[in-house]
Amino acid sequence: MPGIEDLYREIILDHYRTPRNRGELPPPAVYSEGNNPLCGDDIRIYLDVADGVVRDVKFSGQGCSISQSSTSMMTVAIKGKTVAEVQAFVRRFKHMMTLADNDEPVDEAINLGDIEALQGVVKFPVRIKCATLGWNTLLEALAEAIK
Amino acid sequence: MVGANTAFDAAVIRRDFPVLAQQIDGKPLVYLDSANTSQKPNIVIDTMAKFMRESYAPINRSAYTLAANATELYESARNSVAKFINANNSREIVFTKNATEALNLIAFSWGRANLQRGDVVLLTHMEHHANIVPWQMLQQERGIELRWVPLTSDFQLDLSSLPTLLIGAKVFSFTSMSNVLGTINPVEKLCSAAHTAGAIAIVDACQSVPHSPTDVQAWGADFAMFSSHKMCGPSGLGVLWGREALLEAMPPFLGGGNMISEVRLDGFKCAELPAKFEAGTPAIAEVVGLGAALEFLNGVGMANIRQHEIAMSSYVLEMLTGRFGDDITIHGPRNPELRGATFSFAFRGIHPHDLSQVLDQSNVCVRAGHHCAKPLMKIIGANATARASFYLYNTTADADALADALDSASDIF
Numbered sequence: 389m390p391g392i393e394d395l396y397r398e399i400i401l402d403h404y405r406t407p408r409n410r411g412e413l414p415p416p417a418v419y420s421e422g423n424n425p426l427c428g429d430d431i432r433i434y435l436d437v438a439d440g441v442v443r444d445v446k447f448s449g450q451g452c453s454i455s456q457s458s459t460s461m462m463t464v465a466i467k468g469k470t471v472a473e474v475q476a477f478v479r480r481f482k483h484m485m486t487l488a489d490n491d492e493p494v495d496e497a498i499n500l501g502d503i504e505a506l507q508g509v510v511k512f513p514v515r516i517k518c519a520t521l522g523w524n525t526l527l528e529a530l531a532e533a534i535k
Numbered sequence: 536m537v538g539a540n541t542a543f544d545a546a547v548i549r550r551d552f553p554v555l556a557q558q559i560d561g562k563p564l565v566y567l568d569s570a571n572t573s574q575k576p577n578i579v580i581d582t583m584a585k586f587m588r589e590s591y592a593p594i595n596r597s598a599y600t601l602a603a604n605a606t607e608l609y610e611s612a613r614n615s616v617a618k619f620i621n622a623n624n625s626r627e628i629v630f631t632k633n634a635t636e637a638l639n640l641i642a643f644s645w646g647r648a649n650l651q652r653g654d655v656v657l658l659t660h661m662e663h664h665a666n667i668v669p670w671q672m673l674q675q676e677r678g679i680e681l682r683w684v685p686l687t688s689d690f691q692l693d694l695s696s697l698p699t700l701l702i703g704a705k706v707f708s709f710t711s712m713s714n715v716l717g718t719i720n721p722v723e724k725l726c727s728a729a730h731t732a733g734a735i736a737i738v739d740a741c742q743s744v745p746h747s748p749t750d751v752q753a754w755g756a757d758f759a760m761f762s763s764h765k766m767c768g769p770s771g772l773g774v775l776w777g778r779e780a781l782l783e784a785m786p787p788f789l790g791g792g793n794m795i796s797e798v799r800l801d802g803f804k805c806a807e808l809p810a811k812f813e814a815g816t817p818a819i820a821e822v823v824g825l826g827a828a829l830e831f832l833n834g835v836g837m838a839n840i841r842q843h844e845i846a847m848s849s850y851v852l853e854m855l856t857g858r859f860g861d862d863i864t865i866h867g868p869r870n871p872e873l874r875g876a877t878f879s880f881a882f883r884g885i886h887p888h889d890l891s892q893v894l895d896q897s898n899v900c901v902r903a904g905h906h907c908a909k910p911l912m913k914i915i916g917a918n919a920t921a922r923a924s925f926y927l928y929n930t931t932a933d934a935d936a937l938a939d940a941l942d943s944a945s946d947i948f
């Protein structure tokens with residue numbers, strides 16, 4: 389059995405205990421809602437995109453340490469990036485979670501920083517959905533924002 | 536040992552279950568997810584293997600001896616099921632894929648034949664999705680009205696409004712025991728209330744049939760269903776019981792082989808009960824396996840199992856609240872007589888997913904999530920809970936292992 393310490397790395401627990409960018413954004417910011425049907429977790433991503441740049445991002449909802457910390461770290465990482473950069477960043481993350489679509493090129497040079505700590509989740513396949521919930525929801529919000 | 540009957544010993548029964556004998560990383564497996572699905576005793580595994588090695592053949596279709604013998608074994612299991620729940624006769628026993636399919640069968644066969652726009656189907660706030668969604672599908676199709684029996688603060692059905700809710704109802708469909716709260720419902724009383732109002736009574740018996748003696752005639756129910764896999768039998772098999780006259784009057788559900796007595800280019804005639812509702816090749820080996828499971832359960836004694844689980848409930852409730860006090864919230868009745876040994880709980884603010892992950896390090900298997908009862912989860916104010924459920928093979932040592940593992944979870948978060 390893989391060790392639990394691979395899953396609950398300190399940086400993950402830190403973002404779980406003290407989530408960054410928790411809250412909501414008023415319109416014209418868009419939001420998208422994601423659910424993990426397995427466990428009933430839900431998450432909302434609020435996104436303020438202007439001139440092709442993510443100006444602000446916040447999240448709300450309930451979830452386990454993995455989904456909450458993954459989303460928290462994601463919000464920190466994407467703020468200030470262009471839409472194209474965010475999309476490439478998400479692809480890089482999903483690639484790490486072994487979920488990348490093979491047809492889409494992944495830029496291995498992108499540095500995930502703290503988010504690398506989530507790599508251990510791959511050893512616990514049922515938890516991959518927890519780690520990616522916020523990211524998939526972000527993609528939906530992004531699509532909404534650039535519509 | 537807990538249990539009123541000295542002949543009953545869960546620690547001995549446990550030895551019949553090979554899965555439970557294994558050690559992982561030198562520690563025993565603590566299986567507390569039987570409300571989800573139960574483990575299988577040797578007699579079920581061996582009977583199915585022997586059947587597939589020596590006797591496997593199609594049923595109802597061929598004249599050769601092998602097939603005739605397989606048919607006999609299959610039908611003998613049906614007789615065992617009829618006796619096990621005290622059905623009037625074995626024509627009232629229909630084998631389905633699982634309890635979910637049985638509920639769909641009722642909603643779409645009986646429901647389509649008997650329910651029109653505006654007709655009322657009464658459900659409760661503690662139903663499994665299997666007893667909600669088929670009715671919602673029928674609501675979309677037919678415009679029927681769904682009503683709900685609410686809960687009291689101590690996790691019982693609030694029966695004060697029952698007569699009002701039943702006014703004009705054609706169906707009252709409810710669970711005999713909540714798979715989340717553990718609450719055991721007063722089935723006889725609910726069936727009788729349904730009939731007084733002119734409604735039929737459908738009992739989702741998934742959580743009670745494996746754990747206590749069942750008498751569908753004493754219940755006064757019209758339909759009941761349960762799954763083989765929760766009662767030591769194989770998966771892929773469910774049972775629908777219905778009053779013969781009702782089943783007789785219903786149109787078929789799935790069409791195909793086995794369910795017809797005649798097919799021509801211009802139409803078909805249904806087979807007699809129960810074949811009418813068993814279209815296609817059934818789960819033959821699984822039915823034989825369920826027969827073995829019933830033999831096993833009868834050998835242990837359903838009343839003994841119920842007594843054991845009452846004793847386990849007392850132990851678990853006292854031990855967990857004694858050790859953890861306000862750090863644990865158990866969503867369910869306190870009185871062991873009014874509940875099964877299924878406990879949904881919240882612990883020290885740790886998310887159930889994280890909790891079950893940490894418990895897994897100690898080989899303690901609990902379910903985390905919404906338990907296919909999302910409306911109920913909303914009502915008790917939880918997105919998810921952890922759930923530990925005990926069965927005939929669980930001992931107080933399993934309960935203690937759960938508590939020890941909970942302690943270790945606090946260290947991480």
Ligand SMILES: Cc1ncc(COP(=O)(O)O)c(C=O)c1O
Nearest residue numbers: 633634635663665714739741762
């Ligand atoms: C109360 C209740 N009803 C229905 C079901 C559905 O059973 P199955 O999944 O075997 O069809 C379950 C099983 O989880 C249950 O607990």
